Amino acid sequence: MKNRSATRVDRGRRALFTALGAAAAEAFVARPAQPLGRAPLGGTLRLSLPFARGPLDPHAADDPLVALLAPAVADTLFALDAEQNPHPALAAELPRAVTGGTRVTLRAGLVTARGKALDGRDLVFSLIRARARGGAAVLAELPPPVRDPSEPLAALFPNADAKAVAGALASPLCALVPRGFDPKSPDATGAFRAVPSPTGFVLERNPNAARGPAYLARVEVALGGDLAEALRAFESEHADIGWLGAGLYRARAGAVPFQGPNLGWVVLRTGHDAGRWSAPGLAQDLADGVPHAPLAQFGLVLPATARTGTAWGGGNADLLVAASSPQLVELAKSVAAAFSTQAQRVSVRPVPATELAERRGSNRFALMLDFVRSPGPPGRATLLALLAAANPALAARPPRAPSYDPTDIARTLPLGVLGTLRVSGARAPNVHALDGFQLGNVFIAP
Amino acid sequence: MARLASLVLALSLTAAPCRAAPADHLAACARGPSGALSELACKLARAVAADAPNAVVVGVAAPPSSATPFKPGIAVDMAVKVALALGHGASAWPLGEDRARLGRFASPRPLVVVETRLAGDAVEASAQVFAPRAAASEPRTLAPIGDPLLRVAERHALDAEARRFLPPVPIALREFIRLGASDGDVVALACGDLDGTGVFSVASVGRTFVTFGTLASRKYTPGARREERELAPVAPVPLREPLAAAWITPERALDFGSSDRAHATRFAAGRALGLDARLPWPGGGCAALDGLLLSPRPTACTKDEPVRSEALGSEPFDAIAGGVVVGRDGSARVVRAARRAADGSVVVADGSHSARLEHAGAQLALGDLDGDGAPELVTSLDTLDPKADGIVVYSLTGSTLTERFRVVVPAGVKALAVCPEAADRMAPVVMATGLGLWAVR
Known part of the structure; x- marks a missing residue:
């Protein structure tokens, strides 16, 4: 026989467990789980990434390494919650409608990792700079920002x-940087301070981080190797994350698979040298014709619905790709193989990032495999990103799109979407909170 | 016999030998940590002092019952305390009296009748001042005592000083109660008597709002909310995982703060005051950030306030708790607890003793659950998995921590607070979980 108090306890526990199920669903759609114990502080995360060493420019939209690491170094003015509503991050409040426009105000006391105090001049500098680069995708619709004479x-x-301003400034392509920003020695307010090292970068915890210093003391980023080298480093326990896999020859013991966020899209561009094949829409038809199977192994998330594409018929051509991204080079090899026949040969030609940018700007190429960074959550941001990638002027007056599926959007553009580039691979078992690849949130369990 | 008793009373009051020494008692009644009975006595004395010079203070005792569970001894105890607080020639009647006998009291000095009772989970004391009246030559001709010149009443949450006149309660889990919804980002909780009504206020400190509610018996009623940005600006360098603390002080103020904000806030009588420190340290004083952690050295909350205790060791902490624990003798002491970030151990100290818990979670609370004057430490479990979380209750006796019970809380514990003591059961432990506010009692 139960006594009364025991019965009450059981009923209370049942209520708690019953309610647990209901709230789990709520938490899934509402907000990320909140840690209960404390995330351990300190430790070093070792990364071996298949990217060449280069500048770390948060406003760049064409570099997968930037998409991966820049959010750890530079912050946005606003952040998006689970419902994609912006809320202030580096801003003191949501944009406010005032006489003559919309005012965005920085939080007081912001200081960069290298000790530069930030004010409205840095804000205007950042946004003008972003607008001239990858930030055009989300800023082109807005008038250029100016100093507010009444508020420093x-x-x-x-x-x-105001709502459009907040949405745009939540994009990582509009991150706040100080005046005189140098992407070779990046300085901002992120969780880490990037310091160039002989092998790549060292990300050191930023004690001035405006959204909180990182849990980790440092992240050692080794660059310059290829995909095999990155996997070998993980397998031999010289790295804590396996890029696209758990090992080169065999899976590392205890490795835990992980999937990170979408960084952006791998696109096939057709340029002036492709002649009639550079017509809008043909690039997407060509991308649809590339067999999916060889692409998936390189971290590409392919369109859900396979379409019958068009085979390349433009004769011998070079497929330009950034030499700094071995992952894209491998993808380019698969594309080139798909386009090559006995009658025509498509050759992969890795070129420096600067040359790729110059060719892209001048349209002097036949085929190019390129990367377009995602400026925000799926939806209209996808449209703006692909429009800006084709021509920044298009993003200033975006058309109404019946679909925000990237392959549908690309059917009117001289580029085709091969797939979405997603961070995935394996992690050492003591590395946690990698899912969002927000390095500031990553911690190493003792 | 009755005639004789009346005469004895009259004579005794005329020549009462034990008078309270003159002192600045009323000044000593100033706000500050002390036992419930001592504070009530001070307040009553302060209220009646002008109308009762050289008073005789009589405590009224009712026989213990379910309605009035206090032991009769509380009547004399309160009479003595009020007399001492009155000072200036006041004296206490050494017996607890009942109301029927009060009519026979005849005194050339003002009579102060003190009555103590339970009002919910609070102790309520009242004082009535009666005018002096001469003893009658014939007791049957003594006029009725009449209406009091003045009547005042005060309430205070129970504590060990008052609870020694109540039957003891065990520290045991009797029930879980879901109090209601809470913000999903609660980082600190406080529970206490914020307005002096004896009803517990529960303050939930989130990252955006601080929410007030009341807890009476099993019923939680949400109340006002304040947006924190109105109270304190965002810290230039907040912490990724916030450190936070809150408590309701003996002065009935809510002190709260988190590393998200540039400074902590004191809420009292509907007004907010910015403090000079980032976090309050429950029990008294404040805490400063030391890099990503908390300094072990308490600091002053404002430049006018003293620092009330020494540093708890030398290593930084990632969680702090504390409280003012009242002993059975009415003396109050600050008890602090803190979790060392380096190894997750918790140190508890009260100035004369300290104890160490090898491992605990990052949610801590301190209070006297059973009202015996010895504090209890409540901790969460050291886990990042909500399903594996729970709370553990320890009693601190001398330098020893003894586990009393533990409860699985599969929704995860985000914050903890111990409420003031209850009359007939263990003091409630309030917790913010992934499923809202719950109480264990």
């Missing part, structure tokens, strides 16, 4: 909608 920490967007 603010910038004004003349005649702009």
